[in-house]
Amino acid sequence: MPRKNADTTRELHLLLRARRAQLGLTQEMLAKATDLSRGGIALLEREHAKKNPRLSTLDSLAHALRLDVRDLFSAANAQRHRISTQQALVRIACNVYRIRTEKGISQERLSVGARLFRTFATDLETLKKEPSVTSLERIAAQLEVSVVDLLEPVPNRQYVGRLARRSWSADQAAHGFETDAHEPT
Structure with missing residues (x-):
């Protein structure tokens, strides 16, 4: 539960x-x-x-x-957690992706079910969208987890990989190359 x-x-x-x-x-x-x-x-x-x-x-x-x-x-x-050096946004992106895929939920279904813009989950997972508290609570509810679960630290390999993909996508876009990453409209 x-x-x-x-x-x-x-x-x-x-x-x-x-x-x-x-x-x-x-x-x-x-x-x-x-x-x-x-x-x-x-x-x-x-x-x-x-x-x-x-x-x-x-x-x-x-x-x-x-x-x-x-x-x-x-x-x-009043629980105190060990302070993580990982950026909260990257932790959320990794955890939302992991939980969403484990449950077989599409990005669009997650976004719409959480009463957010259709591409919100895509933008969140690709580190292009910064959520508000209300958005986090809606996403957590839709995934049937707590916001704290979404903020749990992730294995360093996943963390670094997510940052690298963001850097690569940004670098490619800056040089005029098309990427597979979703571009918000």
């Missing part, structure tokens, strides 16, 4: 405020460490504010707060 996804945006403000206080950081200090504005930090810490941060924002916050990004999605159980 998959772990239930926490309502991350609802719990995030509590975790951010508590961890920032635990480390003795002001909103200004955290903003400087993350390249976010103080107002952006304040908004994320506000209980009833509408917020749907992107993965890169959470990755930056986790790094500044000396957490793994998975910890931001498992606030309810």
